Amino acid sequence: MRISIRVKWTSLISAVILAAYLIVAYVAYQTVDNVASASVAHGFYIKLIWVGIIVVIAGIAVSFAAVTMVLRNIKAINETIDDLNKKPDSDSRIKLRKRNDEIYDLTININKMLDRMQAYTNQQKEFVEDVSHELRTPVAVLEGHLSMLQRWGKDDPEVLNDSINSSLQELKRMQSLIQEMLDLTRVEQIDNEYLSQTTEVKPLFKQVYNDFKMLHPDFVVNYDDDIQDGSEVRIYRNHLEQVLVILLDNAFKYSGDRKEINLAASTNEALLEIVVQDYGVGIAKNDLKRVFNRFYRVDKARSRKRGGNGLGLSIASRLIEIYKGTITVESVVGSGTVFRIELPIVQDGIDADQESDDTNSKKSKRNSKKARSH
CATH class of the missing domain: 1.10.287 (Helix Hairpins)
Incomplete structure (x- = not known):
């Protein structure tokens, strides 16, 4: 009962x-x-x-x-x-009069949880819609070519060859899109073991610089290395390399007529700062706030021709966010784009930002004791 x-x-x-x-x-x-x-x-x-x-x-x-x-x-x-x-x-959302009690605290936490759940739900919905939209075009192209070949095109060698080439190109684009979606899913589910790993910065940057210099011999790649020897950041090595590859790949892809790229990295007591600059087509001011959104492309037609799916910057942004860093972008249409990344430096096994928080906490405790004594 x-x-x-x-x-x-x-x-x-x-x-x-x-x-x-x-x-x-x-x-x-x-x-x-x-x-x-x-x-x-x-x-x-x-x-x-x-x-x-x-x-x-x-x-x-x-x-x-x-x-x-x-x-x-x-x-x-x-x-x-x-x-x-x-x-x-x-x-x-739960509406209660403000009170200094446990139920009011519980209400605040539940409302915050509901906000996060709704944000995740909206992101998932947008993700499914974007994936459906992105896959619809290559599927339609493949269906069109196969239908044409089935009706009459298979008897014409030239039409047959063109259709096969176009179909293979669309399949490669679908493969690239699916791989990037898998990468994005893995980013959202990073294991805790990766979050505690550290990476020495200098060797990684040299490797990435040499790789891109070899891949793009027709470009001038300026590398400004102001990294202190032995500097480390708390990020899994492959993830930091993935972020650099995404930014540099975009820089080369959208450089335009001036084939020059700047890569700069510097460290101080607290931060690693990374700058990737190109002198290409640039990004309009209205688009800057959305470049890190999933599937967002400034110029969809031009991005599709250059192989872009609009997921790379979203992956890079999420990775930097997970490792407590920041990523920003500045751009002028026709003059180029600059991406900046900041990551906390590891000092004697302690993150710089964590050490700063501990210092502030100790200061706060000392001030609190002084206040009570007065």
Whole structure:
């Protein structure tokens, strides 16, 4: 049989109040009985009974009101969750008056959790829509060529050759898209073991620089190395290399007529700063805020011709974010684009930003002690 929480807690609180009163009443009656006459003791006993009845009634009323007030807040939480179960896309949130208690703290945390869940749901929905949109074009192209070949094109060697080449090109683009989607999925599910690994910066940058210099002999690649020997950052080596490859690959891809790329890296006591600059087509101001979005391409037609799927920068941004770094972009249309990355340096096994947080925490504790002493 289901018993309401209101009944349970009202009964429990009332029982506690009654038990406490009976103990106090018993001690009081024994004391009066020892020092007073029988008639006085009897009158005191009658009064204790009436006061007991009043205390029990008042206890029930007060406990019922208190439990009802708490349950009203829980009911608001429950109604909001029911609303979200019925309408997952609803933006309903729990509304309570600001109070300095645990239920208000719980409400804040639940609302934050709902905000994150809705953000993830929206991202997933957008991701599925974008994937469907991106795959629709190559599938339609393949279907068109195969239908044409089935009807009449297979008898014409020139048409047959063109259709096969176009179909293979679309298949390669689909393969590239699927691989990038898998990369993006892996980025969202990085194991904790990777998060604790460190990478020495200088050798990695030299390797990436030499690789791209060999791959693009027709380009001038300027490398400004201001990295202190032995500098390390807390990021898995392959992930840092992946970010550099994405940025440099985009720089070469969109360089335009001026075939020159700048790669710069420097370290100080706290940060590793990376700069990748090209002198290409640039990005319009309205597009800068969206270049890290999944599947976003400034010029879809031109990006498709150059093999872009609009996932590379999203992968790079997410990787840097996971490892507590920042990535920003500056660009002028027709003049080029500059990407900047900052990652915290590891100092004696401690991240620079963590060390700074610990220092601030210690200062705060010292100031707090001084304030109490005054």
